[in-house]
Amino acid sequence: MTPNRRQFLTAASTFAITSALVPRVSLSHEKKPTRVVLLGTRGGPSVEAAERNNASTLILINDVPYVVDCGYGVSKQLRKAGITLNRVRYIFITHNHSDHNLDFGPLLYNAWITGQAIQIDAYGPPGLIDMSRSFFEYEKFDIDVRMKDEGRADPRKLVFTHEIEKPGPVLTNDDVKITACLVRHPPIVHAYAYRFDANDRSVVISGDTAYAPALAEFAKGADVLVHEVMYLPAVEALVKRLPDATRLRDHLLASHTLPEDVGKIAAAAGVKTLVLSHFVPGDDKTITDEQWSAGVRKHFKGQVVVGRDLLEI
């Protein structure tokens, strides 16, 4: 993790002393229940007129928003889920495919421009610090103008970006312990699943992965596993429609999980609820919920939820 935890704590506490813009703390001592909201359930980077937005999941822990992945449209989906953008406190990126990070920078910006900005800590694979820097460079003109003209705080000082070099503990606070697990998403090496162990609930987000037995171990006993899924007959049909799509087919098969295998992972992990998300292909409306889940149910006897945008679990 860069900077390391000690540096982060130092940076964070310095920030709190020098600025009034500290994260909002609930006055009530009663913890709010953990909520999971699917913001975008579509797999893949294309932006088409479809009912599924690009990948993102919101976890509200004690009413604090943790956003996992920032596919295109994440800011608007957060608004639709009732989250004012300057409440976003933590962002996690599973891997650096654009359907998971295209709106990382824009979410940082939109959170900053909404009312009084707060600190954001962002976690993800190596490359995230560069992405954050490059984005602020890209919007430098606007940011500099608004800081001077509107008296806004410097967003570059409100964002702390942490790169996760290897799996293991990522963040622990009073409400939650968050850990990362490497999954299988070739050719990308730093592809992570995240586990959120809150006081009342454990939630695992698979990220993009091929069948990964290590993920079953990682998700052991979780209340909710949000897992990606790929429906092979629709992929075969898609590939037939595209010229020279052999490589696309090979890529998809090597890096995503078929329903039967998702069921095996959920069963081995012994999770209570399995939520299917990041549907591949994500724009084929002819695939029914039954088709997405039939293979899963062959192996997993717990609750299966076929995800859709803005569904709360």
Ligand SMILES: [Zn+2]
């Ligand atoms: Zn993806």
Ligand SMILES: [Zn+2]
């Ligand atoms: Zn991916």
